[in-house]
Amino acid sequence: MLEQITCPADLRRLSYDQLNSLSSDIRQFIVDTVEENGGHLGSNLGVVELTIALHRVFDSPRDILLWDTGHQAYVHKMLTGRLGDFKTLRKGGGLSGYPSRSESEHDWIENSHASTALSYAFGLATAQESDIGEGRRVIAVIGDGALTGGMAFEGLNNLGHSGSNAIIILNDNGRSYAPTVSLLSDSLKKLRNNPKYLEQQEKIESKVKSLLPSREVLGLSVERAIDAAKAAVREIWDPTSFFEDLGIRYNGPFDGHNIEGLEKALRNASGFEGPTVIHVLTEKGRGYGPAENDPIKRLHDIGAPKPGSYTAAFTEILIKEAENHPELVAITAAMPDSTGLLPFSERFPDRFFDVGIAEQHATTAAAGMAMGGLRPVIAVYATFLNRAFDQVSFDVALHEQPVIFCIDRAGITGPDGASHHGLLDMVLLTKVPGMTMFAPSSYQELQQMFSDALKITSGPVAIRYPRTPAPSVPETEVGSGLNARMVSEGSDICILSVGKMLETAISASEKLQQQGRSVSVWDVRAVSPLDSKMIAAAHNHSLVVTLEDGIVEGGIGSSIANHLRDLNGPAPTIITKGVPVSFVDQGNPEDLLSELGLDCDGIVKTILEADL
16 A cells, blocks of 8 residues: 555545555554664654644645654655655665655755754744745644754744744654653653543533534634633643743644544644644554664664774763762763763763753753863764854853763764764864864774863863774774874875774775885874874875865864974975865765775875875
């Protein structure tokens, strides 16, 4: 049946029994695809019926469907003509794991970072209501913890204040990556966990209808009376009436796996003026036993920190140092598992803080903790730390607070595409006054750098590391402090390598030496401040090549080049190699680096062409 759905209109010809069968087919297809390609599993299994109902009630792409976060849009993609492309999901040149404007007219936004859809919705609704508007309906699906992000609250505030015509689907599965953390989620949980609520709501609605004259006689008064009765029940279980205080009509909660009931709720919402929230209760990972039995993530995505990874090295040293430093605390923005903090949270539950999808808040809160004598460690993906650059600079660094940022998934990450590569962290953070920044090249280097970071109390420290496996090296190949480490010594060419690029630099140097070139290789280690001894040694070569898996313009190579030119005597020829200022597509990380000329062959070719 799934293969017969080529566009949303095909769904409207099916009976509810057929739709239930289709839902089962979709779930099996998702499981099979994600097991093969990786990706987001539990979040998509939970929105099958909701997505079907949305596409039966609304007319996409005429009606504007926004997904927040975009990783829950697999079903939407299947139902909008892309089923045949799912074998390429998250592969180079294939189907994106998120909505993509370049893929389909049904995708309005590439929304892979959470908590943004309500701001998009406010902007689009404003445009539709303007003199040049086309009267399109705007529907934003927000879930998987995205409502814990501050930007979502800003969007709600403006939607309520303006009275914009937008329908907000609150996909409440009680989780983000892990169980959702917020006061609002606690309020919603009162409804979710109280079986009497839906029962009482249905009884009162039925009673009011039986007592009042027909809708034809009193018109909207019946509907208003029913709404008032529902509101009274809500006040019993949820006294804060959060949404209505913001000027947003609230309806729900509704069973997110009952297509017929969802359609009725959505059609009713379409008749309202102003912003409306439809609160939908879904089960993350529904229909797949392993996901339903996963107490933490409901198999939100496939893949966890692996033994021998940089993330595993971080977990190990964090717990080790925490045993000796009672002031050490750890913070995550809704990603305790993926950043390697779960073992820490189990060992030190009182010293672990999950603040929800709120990187800005996490950063400023860490500054406050540091001011109070604690030693906070923020574990965060490089791409998500971009959101908190203002707080890093002015709340942490300006106040000279010793917050440690452990930045996972730095550099070219692979299958999640342009929005998930961690390419800006070195360009941005090395421009923050007082920031010390490390880039480890091995499992052992990361642990050494973390221990050294604890000794730095004059300001913030950042340690950035990739998603790829961490090489294991002997103690003799581990540096210390802010010193760079010389790997090999030569006289003609000097390669200065940042972080994971060291293995490639060594391979390139070996090839060059086979061709008679004399090559020095340095592991830069501390990218800010740079080691002056390394700079002086590099200055003695005729050609200096820098390697980094971040944006090259304004990056570490650029900084090294400036230092070299400042020294007395003729400056060597300098080549800086890294990632261009561009949005890099998804793909295998090694393939992407090769395309960028950042593999062994690309580096050798560059050097041979320059070393005439």
